[in-house]
Amino acid sequence: MHTRNPYVLLLSIAALFVACGSAEEQINRRASAAQAANNAPALTPDGMAIFRQYCVLCHGADGKLGLNGAKDLTATTLTLEERINIIAYGKKLMTPFNEILTPEEIKAVAEYTQTLVSKQ
Numbered sequence: 001m002h003t004r005n006p007y008v009l010l011l012s013i014a015a016l017f018v019a020c021g022s023a024e025e026q027i028n029r030r031a032s033a034a035q036a037a038n039n040a041p042a043l044t045p046d047g048m049a050i051f052r053q054y055c056v057l058c059h060g061a062d063g064k065l066g067l068n069g070a071k072d073l074t075a076t077t078l079t080l081e082e083r084i085n086i087i088a089y090g091k092k093l094m095t096p097f098n099e100i101l102t103p104e105e106i107k108a109v110a111e112y113t114q115t116l117v118s119k120q
Helices: 006-022 023-039 047-054 079-089 104-113
Strands: none
Touching: 047 104, 079 104
16 A cells, blocks of 8 residues: 655645745746836847848948939938938838837937938
8 A cells, every 4th residue: 555755745845835936926026027127228229230121122221222212311301300200101112110110220220321411
């Protein structure tokens, strides 16, 4: 006949509670992790890298390609806000990127395009 050792059962249950922790401890750990994530410094998106990924095909690496009616970015006088608006919502054949990129990424691309403007 097989008998169970009550101490083994008790130790197994105790180990389970220690390993899992109480529900309150788990909630506190999750809250701490969420707070740490919220307090982490935000990384600034790389506007040049995003431009190279999404915009080079039509605008070219230097902003002058003009494929599919794309504007020459070296000759534009658009403000940063106007650039953000066009990148976000598109214009004519240009794809709207508001559902592809985050607002921070759109702003980074707009800021990068300002560096392409020819200094005359």
